[in-house]
Amino acid sequence: MVSTLSQSSASQPKIVITGASGFLGAHLCRSFASEFDVVAVSHLATLPESLAPYRVRMDLQDQAMVEAMLNNMAPVGVIHAAALSDPNTCQTRPEMSMSLNVEVTRNLAASCAHRGIRFLFTSTDLVFDGSGGNYSEADPVNPINTYGEHKALAEDLIREVHPESTIARLPWMFGAGLLKPSAFQGWVDQLNRGGSLTAFDDEYRSAVSYRVAAEGIAHLFHHVQGETLHLGGIETTTRYHLLNQLATFLKQPSELVQAQSQSEVIMPAKRPKDTSLDSRKARTLGYKTPFLTDMIQQTVSALSDIRQG
Numbered sequence: 001m002v003s004t005l006s007q008s009s010a011s012q013p014k015i016v017i018t019g020a021s022g023f024l025g026a027h028l029c030r031s032f033a034s035e036f037d038v039v040a041v042s043h044l045a046t047l048p049e050s051l052a053p054y055r056v057r058m059d060l061q062d063q064a065m066v067e068a069m070l071n072n073m074a075p076v077g078v079i080h081a082a083a084l085s086d087p088n089t090c091q092t093r094p095e096m097s098m099s100l101n102v103e104v105t106r107n108l109a110a111s112c113a114h115r116g117i118r119f120l121f122t123s124t125d126l127v128f129d130g131s132g133g134n135y136s137e138a139d140p141v142n143p144i145n146t147y148g149e150h151k152a153l154a155e156d157l158i159r160e161v162h163p164e165s166t167i168a169r170l171p172w173m174f175g176a177g178l179l180k181p182s183a184f185q186g187w188v189d190q191l192n193r194g195g196s197l198t199a200f201d202d203e204y205r206s207a208v209s210y211r212v213a214a215e216g217i218a219h220l221f222h223h224v225q226g227e228t229l230h231l232g233g234i235e236t237t238t239r240y241h242l243l244n245q246l247a248t249f250l251k252q253p254s255e256l257v258q259a260q261s262q263s264e265v266i267m268p269a270k271r272p273k274d275t276s277l278d279s280r281k282a283r284t285l286g287y288k289t290p291f292l293t294d295m296i297q298q299t300v301s302a303l304s305d306i307r308q309g
């Protein structure tokens with residue numbers, strides 16, 4: 001475990017955010033910073049000082065290190081966003097997915113229960129089979145790939161070992177990578193130089209930006225315990241539709257974006273057709289989801305801020 005610390009001026013309660021070097025995790029560090037001293041946990045990445053007052057590099061599979069970190073930091077809760085998040089890798093490396101997505105999650109939830117502190121798990125819409133769409137929290141899960149299976153199993157184990165935990169099921173997310181380049185950045189560059197892009201037009205998701213999801217999690221953390229919540233956007237979209245909207249926003253011809261069917265691409269992990277989420281429960285609790293065009297605009301402007309340093 002490599003731990004770095006730069007003391008913040010005023011002392012606030014500490015919160016641990018795992019996966020802090022990931023796309024969502026870096027946004028979570030920002031969203032929680034106003035009310036907590038964030039303990040940002042990464043694995044291979046070195047985190048910049050600007051991300052959080054406390055930064056820890058460790059392998060979450062090392063449970064003794066996890067216990068030491070929790071004893072040392074004494075946080076009021078853990079937001080668990082570390083994962084093997086690529087469904088194709090989970091399909092080809094199921095033992096790695098079992099270890100990180102299931103065992104690490106279960107152990108972390110149990111450690112939080114033991115200390116009487118809060119635990120929030122970032123799960124996925126891919127726990128559903130995609131045959132129906134508009135899934136609510138009451139709908140039964142039925143994953144069709146290893147990633148979805150392992151996330152669903154982790155949810156069950158969390159409910160067993162720490163029933164007061166919050167399970168946030170996230171949709172497909174896009175956005176600015178605060179610490180590493182995101183796919184969205186690549187799309188903007190490609191469209192701006194007049195290059196073409198191909199995207200599925202038959203895979204339906206309630207997409208939100210990383211920033212919107214992170215702000216939603218930070219808000220809901222105060223309002224919910226022991227619940228499963230869907231954090232989808234208000235519109236159901238496809239990647240093709242999103243890229244079309246992006247091309248329009250960038251004033252590029254929409255013909256640059258070409259539609260493709262799921263059936264044309266062979267991938268290790270099967271992809272459900274429609275895992276759109278009914279997220280009324282979270283919205284009732286104050287989860288704010290802008291329209292897709294607004295999230296695209298916000299993301300493009302965040303990217304130019306990042307590029308200008």
Ligand SMILES: NC(=O)c1ccc[n+]([C@@H]2O[C@H](COP(=O)([O-])OP(=O)(O)OC[C@H]3O[C@@H](n4cnc5c(N)ncnc54)[C@H](OP(=O)(O)O)[C@@H]3O)[C@@H](O)[C@H]2O)c1
Nearest residue numbers: 019021022023024042043044045059060082083085122173
């Ligand atoms: N991206 C999406 O569209 C999406 C959709 C639904 C749900 N989710 C869920 O949202 C969460 C965040 O996803 P993301 O896309 O932001 O993830 P990501 O960018 O792939 O980041 C994964 C994070 O996990 C960390 N990690 C991996 N192995 C670790 C280990 N052994 N010990 C400690 N940390 C480890 C990585 O650390 P290093 O980089 O430092 O090695 C990284 O910070 C995940 O739970 C994911 O399943 C994502």
